[in-house]
Amino acid sequence: MCGVVGVFGLEDAQKYAYFGIYALQHRGQESVGLAASTKEGIRAIKKKGLVLEAFSEEELKSLSSRVAIAHVRYSTAGGGIEDAQPIVRKMPFGECAIAHNGNLVNQIELRRRFLQKGIELMHLSDSELLVAGMEEGELEPKELRLNSKDGEELRRVFHALSLAKGAFSAIYLFKDKLIVARDTMGFRPLVMGRLKNGFIVASESCALDILGAEFWREVKPGEVIVIDDYGLRSYFPFRESKRAMCIFELVYFSKPESFVFGGWVYEVRRKLGEVLAMEDDSVGEIVVPVPDSGLVPAIGYSQARGLSLELGLLRNHYVGRSFIEPTQELRDIKVLMKLNANRAVLKGKSVVVIDDSLVRGTTAKKIVQMLRQGGAKEVHLRIASPPVIGPCYFGIDTPSKRELIACQMSIEEIKDFIGADSLRYLSIEGLHSCVESAQEFCDACFSGNYPMSVELPQAL
Template identity: 45%
Template sequence: MFDKLKEECGVFGVYDNNELDTSRLTYYGLFALQHRGQESAGIAVNNNGTMLYRKEMGMVSEIFDDVVLNYLKGHSAIGHVRYSTTGESYAENAQPLVIKYTKGHMAIAHNGNLTNAAALKHALEKQGTIFQTTSDTEIIAALLSRSRIKYNTIEDALQEVMTQIKGAYSLLVMTPHKLIAARDPLGMRPLVMGKKEDSYVFSSESCAFDSLGIDLIRDVEPGEIIVVDSKGMRSIQIETPEKSATCIFEYIYFARPDSVMDGIEVFTSRFEAGKVLAKEYPVDADVVVGVPDSGLAAAKGFSQESGIQYVNGFMKNRYVGRTFIQPSQDMRELGVHMKLNPIRSQIAGKKVVMIDDSIVRGTTCRKIVNLLKDAGATEVHVRISSPPVKHSCYFGIDTPERQKLVASTMNNDEIRELIGADSLGYISQAGLLGTCRNGKRDYCMACFNGRYPISVD
């Protein structure tokens, strides 16, 4: 219903050295990561070598209660929230994936997408491997179990597997004795490491640490494997390309504003994007409004730089989740109204600058512009804190086919007319890069420029 690029997944894991309640810690961690996936959730724990788990379709709070969490007792745990980018939205694709193989039990949680998944799966099936799911995670598990036969340790097997798989991934692997975190060689998907007393914790975003008293240590580096066991923590670094390719859309839309990724606070990067927009596309207007939630920080930045007053232009119904049932066809125009309602006193009779994070198909943006004009706005000037999305993503973000991306088939003036705006401006690619530079990372901007960091089958 809401015309946005769809989230990927979120992972959370803990190796306990202090008698922590690992399942509850993971539950709250997943709760903080719920924005990264609302289709399914799961937790697996290691109880003295036995893998106990629960995973279902639905939201974290719907799946787990005190009875389930009291059952899931163990000294290490991993959890997952999922939005399907590859593999249909079925219960069997929920994670973590728990398997039994020749060396024992193993649980895997994965955020990302393999670009060579089809070729790998075909080769494995020809060798007799049987797959129970349609997710990339099972391909990783199959490769890992095969490699484990040749190597003495799971981390050595994982190093081999990481030379075979291509694409974007952050992995958590739990065995009877170890918890292992790994990030793809380009660092496309985020993964951070924290510590609570003597226990190590991993998460897709640092926001999951803040309310749990977990200290953020650092990001897992591109191509890094971190092994935690009874002996402590150690790092293994595999060969990586000269340049990294962190997904820049984490800063634009996916991540929570209070998260810190690669040393950059997401809120700050969005605020700076708003300031850049005000410089690149100045406008004569009365008020600035942001489209909740990811447009709010950029709107405040635009307001500060331009001197135009920032106001709360919309009331958001926070009880309408992203899994909200689609209205019937004759009620479809009510869809955006169900989630956003303009505050008329802030809008009526005024020239409005509307800040949003992206335009994908253009349908929702048009409806929001209409909401503002119906509320009495005399002009609506749209400013977008990402460049035009012209290309599909194959690295863990669910995007429409290219011909359905409005910026790939229309020029700026045609898009402005489509959405009914009085003017339209997108942040430049150079301007966007300037909002998240810290000298450590290069970024994947393939959805804007079509330059994919990995060849795509």
């Protein structure tokens, strides 16, 4: 999971990109990068850690430009700061930088192919392949009429994208333009907004809000858009495919106030809680959300059951999200740092605690302990999504089956492991009922039905 932002046509575009990517901090906390088309060419600065602490005023000034992109990373491939994004590449026909959210499932094949053709690769990240592929050739689909303003750069982007299989919501930065692309299945969200005479592109609409930009529309699955001083030109260079928008974005990843995949995340998330309540027959007295991602489904749940919603767990907002940290050790410490039980509401109560998902079970175990220590008489854990039974290959770093608790234990065993009095998940049918056109979503980590075949390293 990553967040991307692109800004075109605004004075100090790099500053807008910086604040835009700050609004997407929840999508990645390992590293942050900014790239801009400056007087000296395309320049990038990448840092480890959080956005607000990453750049000095001087560094931001050094990227002064009318066109810029930014990226926050939570890596699925490639680990060090050198593999952080945006990745800049100098090519015979010019230079380019990319900010990519997603994951290519044929990266081993592409890596081999490019190396055989003498196309140098300098990063472990699959995102580099989306730029390196431009060096291999050009593509102008016969049925497509290119605008006279578009030429080699766009044809090379088409070629690189035609080789890529998997998930990409990507923003290419050139000297005087952005090229924006979303894969034909539409795995990851990407939205566009307008600000003064400029354009903003971002993973989620919450980034437009922070900039005061007006939401315009989503980039459509399979769409490639050129944004330059002539305006905006939209292309659909590839054959349409079935859609596979990531349903986990709605369950957990995207911010509740964002508009993605044709709807408000908040509304879907509240509905998850309502349907969970309708499927449930627990006898709790109060509903307690696990902050922050359990909050919206808990609202839906409490309203549907007529139970009062209480803040039985409070969050320290200066600690990041636990699921997103790369090692188990760090995750455990962070759970304890970030939550505290509220005795004032828990004491002697039978509590229905709502979380968005249950992945490894280690966080849930600590939360149940915390609620009991806080005085809860009974703890009934309710999960506003089905059991996670498979890894994601499309840009989310869910763990391997070995670490997924629902692959290792029955629901009864999980309940005992985490120490809850009862445990219940939302059904897969319930999940589907919360979105319009469920068949247009990927739910592979819950159902095991992957929308495309995946090239696994162990298969080679």
